[in-house]
Amino acid sequence: MKKLERLVLCIVLLSTLSAGASGLVSVSKGRLEAIWLSPMSVKIKNQTKTTRSFIQVKDFKLMAKAVTVKQFKEFLEKNSDWRKDKVSGLFTDANYLHGFENARDNSPVTNVSWFAARAYCKSQGLRLPTLNEWEYAAAASETLRDANKNELFLKRILEWYGEPQTEQIKEVGSIYKNLYGAYDMHGLIWEWVEDFNTTFVTGESREDSSFNKDMFCGAGSLASNDKENYAAFMRFAFRSSLKGKSSIWNLGFRCAQ
Amino acid sequence: MKKNIYLALLIIILTQLSQAASLTDIKSKWLTVDNKEQSVSSTVGQSYTLIAMVYTGCAHACPMTISKIQRILKDFEAQGFKNVNVILASFDVKNDRPAKLKKYQLERKLDVNKWNFLSAASDDDARELSVALGISYKDLGDGDFSHSNAITLLGPRAEILASIDNLNASSDKLIEALKAHTAKAKVQ
Numbered sequence: 152m153k154k155l156e157r158l159v160l161c162i163v164l165l166s167t168l169s170a171g172a173s174g175l176v177s178v179s180k181g182r183l184e185a186i187w188l189s190p191m192s193v194k195i196k197n198q199t200k201t202t203r204s205f206i207q208v209k210d211f212k213l214m215a216k217a218v219t220v221k222q223f224k225e226f227l228e229k230n231s232d233w234r235k236d237k238v239s240g241l242f243t244d245a246n247y248l249h250g251f252e253n254a255r256d257n258s259p260v261t262n263v264s265w266f267a268a269r270a271y272c273k274s275q276g277l278r279l280p281t282l283n284e285w286e287y288a289a290a291a292s293e294t295l296r297d298a299n300k301n302e303l304f305l306k307r308i309l310e311w312y313g314e315p316q317t318e319q320i321k322e323v324g325s326i327y328k329n330l331y332g333a334y335d336m337h338g339l340i341w342e343w344v345e346d347f348n349t350t351f352v353t354g355e356s357r358e359d360s361s362f363n364k365d366m367f368c369g370a371g372s373l374a375s376n377d378k379e380n381y382a383a384f385m386r387f388a389f390r391s392s393l394k395g396k397s398s399i400w401n402l403g404f405r406c407a408q
Numbered sequence: 409m410k411k412n413i414y415l416a417l418l419i420i421i422l423t424q425l426s427q428a429a430s431l432t433d434i435k436s437k438w439l440t441v442d443n444k445e446q447s448v449s450s451t452v453g454q455s456y457t458l459i460a461m462v463y464t465g466c467a468h469a470c471p472m473t474i475s476k477i478q479r480i481l482k483d484f485e486a487q488g489f490k491n492v493n494v495i496l497a498s499f500d501v502k503n504d505r506p507a508k509l510k511k512y513q514l515e516r517k518l519d520v521n522k523w524n525f526l527s528a529a530s531d532d533d534a535r536e537l538s539v540a541l542g543i544s545y546k547d548l549g550d551g552d553f554s555h556s557n558a559i560t561l562l563g564p565r566a567e568i569l570a571s572i573d574n575l576n577a578s579s580d581k582l583i584e585a586l587k588a589h590t591a592k593a594k595v596q
Binding site: 239240241242265266269346348349350391394395396 | 429430431433434532535538539540542543544546568
């Protein structure tokens with residue numbers, strides 16, 4: 152009888168361990184001031200008032216750490232369609248998995264396209280986080296749910312953005328752990344989101360991203376009004392420069408549920 | 409030794425051919441206006457196709473997208489390319505269901521043998537196609553979308569040949585791609 156109890160306990164322990172191994176942390180629902188969106192104009196009793204924009208996010212789960220080289224190797228073993236020599240030219244560019252063979256197991260996988268990142272998450276029964284989910288989770292510091300206006304937090308992010316670019320990427324989990332238990336939301340790599348192509352940035356030289364009635368239907372969505380949050384603006388500008396097949400040395404991903 | 413080099417070159421060429429960007433790699437199923445399930449690439453006939461993404465609730469740019477495509481088709485015809493089909497895939501997954509698209513097609517008097525409206529099964533599928541075509545769009549939540557306007561020319565195997573990314577662009581780029589592709593097809 153004792154033996155059976157022990158066995159049951161053992162199984163229970165193992166199952167909790169494996170839940171931990173899938174590495175998801177819970178992010179509770181809420182709203183976040185979208186400092187990257189321009190204030191909305193609202194007409195109340197013939198008076199136009201500008202209000203701040205917020206995003207609403209439902210409960211979701213996010214991988215505590217970015218997907219590693221080792222995890223992606225395991226994925227490639229089972230999904231040979233995504234190997235460099237077999238993958239579709241619609242889904243990747245020439246840089247796909249560049250340097251992958253020599254990368255450390257515990258480093259985040261980079262040089263992965265949006266399509267590849269998405270396929271990885273699907274293979275795990277997961278998905279890519281939406282842009283709002285990612286920004287919501289990334290706004291948290293070690294102690295605050297919304298640190299987007301916290302000077303120290305912002306300073307740290309900007310320092311990372313300003314760091315000289317070296318090709319040696321640190322290991323996952325090595326930067327910081329935020330309030331939700333998610334590591335390295337800033338400071339390690341840039342990360343793919345499901346709807347990265349919702350971002351329109353004004354004033355870019357790229358032909359297809361300037362605001363023009365011939366090119367866009369509906370109102371504009373982004374005008375970085377808040378100069379304070381240059382950091383968020385940088386992320387949005389970066390995303391708007393991406394294509395689905397882009398593979399970049401410091402762009403990786405994590406999955407959500 | 410030399411043989412090996414040629415072999416290596418051949419392999420490189422072959423892999424590049426197999427990696428040509430074709431929409432056949434997008435496996436998602438879409439619905440036609442008659443509720444028939446099919447992939448985007450199977451909607452591409454034996455001929456050339458122009459593909460764009462739209463939403464029919466749009467008051468401004470989408471009718472313009474259609475006019476622009478009609479204009480391109482005329483330019484194509486002037487160059488002797490008559491059998492070019494059109495696919496209009498909607499990213500308004502919630503509202504643009506097959507019946508609504510059918511009504512829209514009839515209202516706009518768009519030939520059902522040439523114009524193919526497609527309705528996505530999920531936001532996931534619409535997002536995938538938009539990214540593959542390099543189109544940006546965002547649901548503004550009030551029935552409107554902000555989106556970029558790209559029109560892409562596909563070959564008979566649903567391969568991406570060329571695209572224009574704004575409605576003011578001339579048809580020249582597409583016509584050149586069309587000519588280049590037919591010239592190549594003749595050589596083969």
